[in-house]
Amino acid sequence: MNASTVLGYAAMAEGRELEPLEFTPPDLGEHDVRVDISHCGVCYTDVHGIRNDYGISTYPFVPGHEIVGAVTEAGSSVFDLKVDDRVGIGWQGRSCMQCEWCLRGEEHLCEDIANCGTWKPFGGFSASIVVDSRFAYLLPEAMPSEIAAVLMCAGVSVYAPLRRYEAGSSMRVGVVGVGGLGHIAIQFAHALGCDVTAISSSPEKEKEAREFGADAFVLTDTPDAMKPLALSFDLLMYTSHAKGEWTNMVDSLKTRGRMIVLGFPEGSVTFDPMELVIHEMSITGSLIGSRETMREMLAFAQEHSITPKIELMPISQANEAIQRITEGKARYRIVLECDN
Template structure:
């Protein structure tokens, strides 16, 4: 009998604890991964607490997974034992709809399958998943840096890659957290003029260290004076409620307001500036396979790495407390331990 040792929440809102389970037999299309690193994402906490009413327990979370291939299904040709690979939020999709055929599995018409939705994720010594949704980690990316890219990284890379059309575009980024600090780095590497807006004035130095050209305190008179009608893209990485009229006023004509974080309530779209300025409101959710591997390669070439603090996976509950307190700088990566 094969047994995996994991950290699982046995019921909603319970702390993670050691738990063992017998995995389903390895399918011909699957690989088995010895997990070495897990990025800790707030989504793991939402799943633990069943905030979205889709969690199944016992829950083994973890969807920013890096490790080494230990077993390979009979039909797998793209990986072999010993390869270093990563898994992200999506583990499968219909593969035949128009979006999937374009590598946009994140908006699969039938709905994609999440790695930790009805399936055990990476907070374990080993995990099994389809080889087609595993990604080769470039040699120049260390595993601790690669892990958060598999969710936070692709979440910001996809809209930046989609909407940055030429060098010098003015890209505003709201929020300097796990998503925002990576958005700054990617946008700078793509040739944008990067403007960061934050409610925390004390983050100006860090923002510029990450690559921002300019920093403004959100809702400040200076921001309103300097930025009104100037931003080609405004990326909302925070889930906080904001002054959306101000956000629209900051957009240039043809400007795009893109939501990554989800505010607690719906927003009222001001139609006059939307219509007469030909402005757009869009959303973006992670990314498909095409952009995922491209993002990892882009990060490796440009040496874009998240700012991380590592903790042993045995301290997973302490790490969650740090995230809930809003104190990680800027992503926590859980490192597996020998047992």
């Protein structure tokens, strides 16, 4: 490898295992920073990217978008960051900064979002990365890098809707799925003062769910397990990739309650729209968060000791990490340590 190339781990074709790849990084733009990566989280979105489930992956595909590292170079128009600053980078590595949503400060809804992903052209399973400095966030000094890595995607994904819908002590929040997203959602909702119910098909997760801050635990081991919860929740956060029983999920919302979809259930889902109309319920999605929300989330997480449960693995075991995530065996997030 020469001085102008970077070593990463890439899928060379759709669905393939990752293999070492030496690539030439993009040139540094005026707003860009180059970051030497120390840690990168593994997210189920990386699995989707490797398999091209969204239809936007290009190959070779270097995954990774929960990134922490040190700035090594800054473009001519970068004033908020300097060399050696420790930064976090999430799913979004840039935006057009010109569309309606960017001008409203909601850059995560950029009209060109398909081309804003950190993995374009190469992601965080690598020694270094070039991103727009406006999407690289100075980290709290005391926050461990492996914790920060997970918060850059999973953290902001669950925090953003809780803040958007003003979650607080007067609210009852249900979290469907005690996994990579769900266990962090429980912590944030608890820290915001909500009454939190963890909802899972895995009985062995009850103890940890309560340790994360859940006030109650509901085991969905039968199709009708949610029926006793009718009209219970102000917010229901669906963090699972499993389909679940959506009619009973929707029925568990209070009048004018909201179901927030954060996972990507495979295939179609069905529910009875009658309850939506009668009780003015809503089903909505939520995608990461704005730059302002990201900064707020990091400060809140530090203040309230939000601590994702993490397995650390060397980046040389990236394929094993992907397999654990795919099979649902991670407890509850995996972070790769990059030795550069």
